[in-house]
Amino acid sequence: MFIGTHALLPVCGGLAVDGLRVVTGREPLFSARGLWIIAFFGVLPDLCSPHLSLEARFSSLSHTLGFLVAIVPFCALAGMVAGQGGRLATAIACWAAAALHLGADAISGGIAWLQPWKPDVIGSYLIHPRYWIGFDAFFMFATWFLVRLMPRLEARRILAAHSLDAS
Ligand SMILES: [Zn+2]
Numbered sequence: 001m002f003i004g005t006h007a008l009l010p011v012c013g014g015l016a017v018d019g020l021r022v023v024t025g026r027e028p029l030f031s032a033r034g035l036w037i038i039a040f041f042g043v044l045p046d047l048c049s050p051h052l053s054l055e056a057r058f059s060s061l062s063h064t065l066g067f068l069v070a071i072v073p074f075c076a077l078a079g080m081v082a083g084q085g086g087r088l089a090t091a092i093a094c095w096a097a098a099a100l101h102l103g104a105d106a107i108s109g110g111i112a113w114l115q116p117w118k119p120d121v122i123g124s125y126l127i128h129p130r131y132w133i134g135f136d137a138f139f140m141f142a143t144w145f146l147v148r149l150m151p152r153l154e155a156r157r158i159l160a161a162h163s164l165d166a167s
Contacts, residue, residue, distance in 0.1 A: 001101075001104040001105060001108050001127070001132050001135060002132050002133065002135070002136050003043050003046060003136075004135075004136030004137075004139060004140060005104060005132070005135045005136050005139050006042045006043045006045075006046065006097075006100075006101045006104060007039040007040075007042045007043050008039065008042075008136075008139035008140060008142070008143045009042065009097075009100055009104065009139055010038050010039065010041070010042045010093060010096060010097035010100050011035050011038055011039050011042070011143055012139055012142045012143055012146060013093070013096070013100075014029070014030045014034075014035055014038055014093055015030075015035070015143070015146035015147065015150060016146065017029060017030075018030055018150065019146065019149065019150060019153055022150070022153040022154055022156075022157050023153060023157075025157055025160065025161070027085075028085065028150070028154070029085050029086035029089040029090070030082075030085050030086065030089065030090060030093065031082055031083040031084050031085040031090075033081075033082055033083045034082035034083065034085055034090040034093075037078045037081070037082055037090065037094060038090065038093045038094055038097050039097070041071070041075065041078065041093075041094040041095070041097040041098050042097035042098065042100065042101055043101070044062070044071070044097075044098055044101070045060070045062040045063050045067065045098060045101045045102065045105075046062075046101070048060075048061075048062035048067075049061065049062045049063070054109045054110070057105065057109065057111065057112075058110070058111070058112040058115070058119070058121060059112070059115065060112075060115070061115055061116065063101075063102055063105060063111040063112070063113070063115075064102075064111070064112070064113050064114065064115050065113050065114060066115075067098070067102075068095070068098060068099055068102065071094075071095065071098055072095065074094075075091045075092070075094040075095040075098075076091050078090065078091060078094045079091025079092075079094065105123070106122055106123030107123055107124075107126040107127055108123075108125065108126070108127045108128075108129070108132065109123065109124070109125055109129075110122060110123035110124055110125075111123060
């Protein structure tokens with residue numbers, strides 16, 4: 001998958017969770033800064049080992065189970081700098097963003113998840129590269145839509161809370 005999907009899939013997940021929370025009268029979990037950090041963790045495996053070929057991905061240490069273990073302290077740190085909102089939720093979302101990256105790559109060519117110990121590859125081309133740009137476009141649109149929707153949902157939540165206070 002391309003970088004747009006890796007960055008925006010977890011952001012859409014975070015915005016969807018916050019949308020559901022706000023609709024049910026609760027505060028959102030993720031700050032704007034937190035969502036940017038989540039997007040960063042979504043592309044982190046490719047930033048750590050930029051590559052074009054599938055063979056290069058298979059030799060990448062940032063597309064492995066070991067990488068997901070190694071980033072846990074950095075996810076905790078990311079949760080702390082995320083600002084207002086759910087710090088633990090942001091830390092978990094950062095880890096999930098990197099895990100989603102590996103999952104997306106697994107279904108779009110595969111990953112050698114046990115490198116450097118074993119060359120075993122899991123996954124395959126369930127999603128052909130010709131569709132990757134379509135996924136990027138979809139997640140760009142979905143992010144744009146959810147970002148525009150959130151203030152409206154938040155306004156409705158605040159109005160509902162005030163009308164409850166007044167009664
Ligand atoms: Zn990747």
